[in-house]
Amino acid sequence: MQAKEAAERLGITQRMLRHYEKAGLLEVRRTGNGYRIYSDADLRRAGRVRDFIATGFSTREIRAMSACLSDDGAGPCEDGIDRLMEKLEHIERLRADLDARRDAVLERISALREGLASQRASVGSPEIAESD
């Protein structure tokens, strides 16, 4: 497919696709007139790139790992494993944090809702001490 459709399907801009390509993360076929032709595999790859970037990897890092993350193996990937594990640590820590935080938020929301409701019911509610 052409650039416009590819971008639309991925929900990103053509600019970003070109950027990924220039960064060496995609290799896109061209037609005779120089137009890019994206295959479905290109789309999947670009989607992964987008996710990685959205998750805090730089194109440099992604390029360094790309050998490791593609479905085919046995590249010069030994180097990349460590970096991968590092990122996993971040992710795990955040995941645990988000879990706890999510529960807290849900509680918080329902508390606020109750608070608002009771405020509406009785004007001049009691003060609440803060803590963090």
Add this chain to the structure above:
Amino acid sequence: MQAKEAAERLGITQRMLRHYEKAGLLEVRRTGNGYRIYSDADLRRAGRVRDFIATGFSTREIRAMSACLSDDGAGPCEDGIDRLMEKLEHIERLRADLDARRDAVLERISALREGLASQRASVGSPEIAESD
């Protein structure tokens, strides 16, 4: 504790701590002479900020969440509930994504380890067709 120790404990630079503070993500107490004093709570908060940034959030986004995400309530959070729910969606999506990604990465790593092991076992292993 003072800035140097705080930075060292977190494994980030003092510059970054100041940056987070300037971005409105931390409020650090000062001594009479203007020196920053970091509490353990500050450290935890800063660590979370660092993780969020390392995971692709901008300080803007983090700030937008911080008032509502702290454990104490009843702030100017009424406005924030909607944004909170939005952010929750983000978080849930990210959580799901991270989950999938983590599994994929773990699989990938073990596959690579096996690959390396078998390469080591039999020198001159058979070629593997590529696909992507």
Add this chain to the structure above:
DNA sequence: TTCAGCCCTAACATATGTGTCAGGGTGTCA
């Protein structure tokens, strides 16, 4: 043929996270 709607490259612009350096203060120990 002309016009709309694609495509291309290149360049400049902006936001953000960090590094780094300059200029200067504080506190402690010899």
Add this chain to the structure above:
DNA sequence: TGACACCCTGACACATATGTTAGGGCTGAA
């Protein structure tokens, strides 16, 4: 007192991801 290891602010520098704009070329329909 001087040396040294801290601290502070502010400014400039750099990389990266992305937007935007300019200048120009294909293609297909009116």
